[in-house]
Amino acid sequence: MNRAAMFDVDGTLVDTNHLHVTSWWEALRQAGHVVPMHAVHRAIGLPGEDLIAHLLGDDRDTDQDDALKAAHDTLYATYFERLPGFDSAAELLRTLHGSGWRVVLVTSAGSTELEALRRAIGADDAITATASADDVSEGKPAPDPVHHALDLADASAHASVFVGDSVWDMKAATRAGVTCVGVLCGGIPRRDLEEAGAGAVYQDPAELLARLDDSPFARVPQAQPTAGREQA
Structure with a gap:
């Protein structure tokens, strides 16, 4: 067994959670979404698409999802060598x-x-x-x-x-x-x-x-x- x-x-x-919060918050801000950081923090741990749906709702413009995830990934990657x-x-x-x-x-x-x-x-x-x-x-x-x-x-x-x-x-x-x-x-x-x-x-x-x-x-x-x- x-x-x-x-x-x-x-x-x-x-x-890394607060680095993710900052990266998601900035990605969302750049796309015109005002989301409190505490709400982002509560969503950390969900896969990217699910996190976006959790924060913006199912009636959001899903055409933005890939761009939001890419923006988060680019911002977060700047921390890779110092995690x-x-x-x-x-x-x-x-x-x-x-x-x-x-x-x-x-x-x-x-x-x-x-x-x-x-x-x-x-x-x-x-x-x-x-x-x-x-x-x-x-x-x-x-x-x-x-x-x-x-x-x-x-x-x-x-x-x-x-x-x-x-x-x-x-x-x-x-x-x-x-x-x-x-x-x-x-x-x-x-x-x-x-x-x-x-x-x-x-x-x-x-x-x-x-x-x-x-x-x-x-x-x-x-x-x-x-x-x-x-x-x-």
Whole structure:
């Protein structure tokens, strides 16, 4: 039985949420849309098209969507070489990997952006696979990205844990039947994460690492060797 440790990236492992807020706010402003930054912040974690729909409504001029996403991507890309990983994020992934977990990143980021995020984390040796919104028909809060991550890890939902910072993360993992862990470093209040399905909430990756032995990760049984298979 494989165990999957699934992680959102933006706002969970890398301190990027407010960079996304600024980039989306400016992209929207340039297109003539006045959207409060707090509203943008609440939408971070949704795939680009869904974020735009969430902020501007379904009756918007959808012909603008591609230009808005391109403007956001261009603005955000200026930060690629200085994205800050959260303290202990890499150590957390390596600790789980070393304990037999299959670590999968579950993100809405595209390939170029994901490369920059992985550089910021600095733990490629601990990452088994990545699942992005591009790989599925629906992104978070639909369960599709989490189901895809489980497939990549060849793990079952009951033997897996998902860590994220947004309401969308918690809803996606809950709908997939996976135990949810929230972190506050993305800026979303504890109560909102708990109401969306978080079974435990930590300040950041450093606190989760420090408390790993009494976290939901500790309650998932270790894989048992298959009968007849030679043990290492």
